[in-house]
Amino acid sequence: xxxxxxxxxxxxxxTCSWALCGTSAFAEERSLxxxxxxxxxxxxxxxxxxxxxxxxxxINGYFKNADLKQLNKHLVNQVCQATGGPCTxxxxxxxxxxxxxxVTTAAxxxxxxxxxxxxxxxxxxxxxxxxxxxxxxxxxxxxxEVP
Ligand code: HEM
Numbered sequence: 001x002x003x004x005x006x007x008x009x010x011x012x013x014x015t016c017s018w019a020l021c022g023t024s025a026f027a028e029e030r031s032l033x034x035x036x037x038x039x040x041x042x043x044x045x046x047x048x049x050x051x052x053x054x055x056x057x058x059i060n061g062y063f064k065n066a067d068l069k070q071l072n073k074h075l076v077n078q079v080c081q082a083t084g085g086p087c088t089x090x091x092x093x094x095x096x097x098x099x100x101x102x103v104t105t106a107a108x109x110x111x112x113x114x115x116x117x118x119x120x121x122x123x124x125x126x127x128x129x130x131x132x133x134x135x136x137x138x139x140x141x142x143x144x145e146v147p
Contacts, residue, residue, distance in 0.1 A: 031084030032131050036124065039080055039087065046075045049118035058110040062101060082135050094142040104146040112136075 050072055054060055080087035119129050
């Protein structure tokens with residue numbers, strides 16, 4: 001009888017922990033990478049972002065000699081890694097990569113606008129958008145040379 005009770009309690013414990021895994025308390029622990037939709041979703045946003053930048057006369061001059069294919073790859077890996085995904089960013093650090101470009105604060109803000117527009121194209125929710133911008137925001141001081 002005692003054994004039967006033990007088995008019953010164990011079964012309840014296991015069932016409860018499975019049930020709880022499906023609740024939002026645990027859903028919050030998913031990485032930003034997962035909540036964005038993984039590498040495919042990040043790739044779609046980055047491609048749209050680069051296209052927005054190319055069409056943005058405020059800043060597209062900075063990119064006239066850029067290797068857009070490489071930039072696309074680096075950005076996907078950078079965002080994937082920074083949001084907790086399984087990628088490795090292999091580009092240069094932000095200070096070295098933007099050295100001598102004389103990026104202004106206005107140019108930085110314009111680029112962020114183009115990124116937000118890309119995120120909005122894919123209906124990325126406010127929460128995830130805010131979290132991604134909070135990760136990229138602190139890079140500003142390494143990128144802007146002309147405040
Ligand atoms: C948070 C904002 C930004 C991020 C995360 C970012 C990220 C990157 C990355 C990952 C690279 C590639 C590095 C490498 O090749 O090793 C890069 C290159 C570059 N970035 Fe940025 N960047 C940002 C802001 C800006 C701004 C504001 C501008 C100019 C308006 C800019 C212009 C460029 C250019 C021209 C390149 C070089 C591309 C090439 O030579 O092929 N970036 N950036």
